[in-house]
Amino acid sequence: MSQLRLFQPRYLDSSHSETDPVILSFPQVETTSTTSIFSNAVRRAEVIYNNRFCPSCNHPEVEPLELDDGINNRNGIPIPGTCTLVGFHCLDCHSEWPL
Numbered sequence: 001m002s003q004l005r006l007f008q009p010r011y012l013d014s015s016h017s018e019t020d021p022v023i024l025s026f027p028q029v030e031t032t033s034t035t036s037i038f039s040n041a042v043r044r045a046e047v048i049y050n051n052r053f054c055p056s057c058n059h060p061e062v063e064p065l066e067l068d069d070g071i072n073n074r075n076g077i078p079i080p081g082t083c084t085l086v087g088f089h090c091l092d093c094h095s096e097w098p099l
């Protein structure tokens with residue numbers, strides 16, 4: 001049977017007595033990157049939804065025009081939705097429009 005040794009450091013603050021609970025502080029976890037990724041995905045979905053019809057011929061088949069700056073996964077394949085969206089292309093009349 002193993003024994004677990006516990007380490008109880010001396011109180012750093014002399015105002016605490018031995019019976020007072022000690023509140024330890026931990027570094028705050030940064031959540032802005034997750035929030036930023038989520039808000040970017042929502043914003044991207046809104047832009048694609050708002051540009052789902054061609055403004056010239058009102059055709060519903062449009063494709064997004066993206067830069068080649070996406071994040072690659074470990075297999076070297078770009079992760080969908082990570083490329084910069086710069087415009088759209090109509091598959092019917094071949095017109096293009098920027099964002």
Ligand SMILES: [Zn+2]
Pocket residue numbers: 054055056057058059090091092093094095
């Ligand atoms: Zn069109």
